[in-house]
Amino acid sequence: MEGIKNTSTEEFVSVDLNDFFDKPEEINDQDAEIEALSPHQKEMYDHIISVAKTVDPVKYEVFEERMRDLQKLAESIANFPSLLERHNLSGGERTPQSLIDSLIKHQPEGDITLQLPSKATLGKGFLVAKIHTFSSLYKFAKSIKQPDAVWQELQQETITLMCSLLAEDVYLNLLHDPAIPLEFKQELAMRLLLLWEHRTDQNVSDIAPTLLKIWTARRKLAPAFGTMMGTSELLMLSMQLDDQWTTFMKAKLGDTGVSQAMEEFLFGISHEQILQLKEILKTKGIPAIGRDEVSNFLGVHIKADAGLDYRDFYSLYTVRRDNARVRERMHLPGPHKTIEDYFIQFVMEQEKEKQNNDSFAK
Structure with missing residues (x-):
């Protein structure tokens, strides 16, 4: 069987798919x-x-x-x-x-x-x-x-x-x-x-209601574009959602990448624009602004808000996805994944842990 590259040793090691699935071929x-x-x-x-x-x-x-x-x-x-x-x-x-x-x-x-x-x-x-x-x-x-x-x-x-x-x-x-x-x-x-x-994908079907709740809750929030911390908004967002999202927030929000990706999702602008806006508001001594004022301060049109249309949902996700890919490729600071990446990875890890625990219990 063809080898698979081990990123930690840069060697190719043989991996048997039987370890993961019933019928490999x-x-x-x-x-x-x-x-x-x-x-x-x-x-x-x-x-x-x-x-x-x-x-x-x-x-x-x-x-x-x-x-x-x-x-x-x-x-x-x-x-x-x-x-x-x-x-x-x-x-x-x-x-x-x-x-x-x-x-x-x-x-x-x-x-x-x-x-x-x-x-x-x-x-x-x-x-x-x-x-x-x-x-x-x-x-x-x-x-x-x-x-x-x-x-x-x-x-x-x-x-x-x-x-x-x-x-x-x-x-x-x-x-x-x-x-x-x-x-x-x-x-x-x-x-x-x-x-x-x-x-x-049944796993996606299980996650989709949570993603819709996140999007709906985000639209109802009015983040204060000042400190850009969004602490109260994150708290409100988590309180409105299910245990799966709350568990994710508690476990991962302390990670820099996750918190930065969450900021991008919450505020509707890129990590770079968030830093730029923070500096502008700090320099001007302005404590906070609303969503509709963001474009004026940054000098470019920013679609910081969107409706419940699935096209808005996916479109703004792809903007964050593409920005994250560029940062990862160019080794730039800021989130290298979207909040959706982090959340779906977390859910899969939780499922895998549960499967392992169930197998061990048997």
Whole structure:
């Protein structure tokens, strides 16, 4: 088996995937195809489409056509070789193990689109189309005054799908982190393969409600852009959320990278802009300003606030993600990860610890 680089010794050591998974070379998966809709999504869709057929036949036809397109996309992607099986391709034999090895060992700088399997790239487009579809269903349900529970469920599903898109970035970011242990990278790579194969991730589905709560709570806060400490805001944010987030805050907020990443998320501006604004306010002797004044003081347009639209959520995440990548590549001060990176890594570590404790108990 091909070796895997050990970052601490700069030597290649053999790692047996059996230590992590039941079947290293071919993962037994009876339903390896991407499904256009999960059973729960189909239930939501069937309900709203039955209402649309009665109240708005034109919209009904639009939604049905969109669903047919999604089904065709899913079927086309399913025709590509499974990432969970052994295949003899033009470039040689490919197995789940070889894909995992490649993901761990080869992390080039710059965009890696051309380094990824075709199924991963096509599946990402399918996921984006699905996100837009559920967003349209959510807006329609709200416009025709469906019960709150109906449109809120559609909104939650849209955010969950968006979080799957976000999780793909997070997993790739974490695979690039030399400080992360090899065993953890094995699990990250495996999660990526499963995400690419199915375009679903139960772990992301579990985390998505917390991420939505964080985003919603952040929008309700009014940080005082003065000391830029945000202590009271962080306290309020944690009090409004679940135990998982509170545990994360208590365990990790003392880490410089986490606190800096949290500042960026909370204030909606980059680490560099935060430092610049601190200095400006200190020089001018101004104790605090509001969000709407930030652009004037920095001299550039800053979108320091955003709505609940999933596009705002993802867009501002990608800004922080790209800034973090540049700092990491250029060895610049400031957070080298986003708060989403830190949070998802923490949740995975907690899950792994629980699994180890359960195994030990047996």
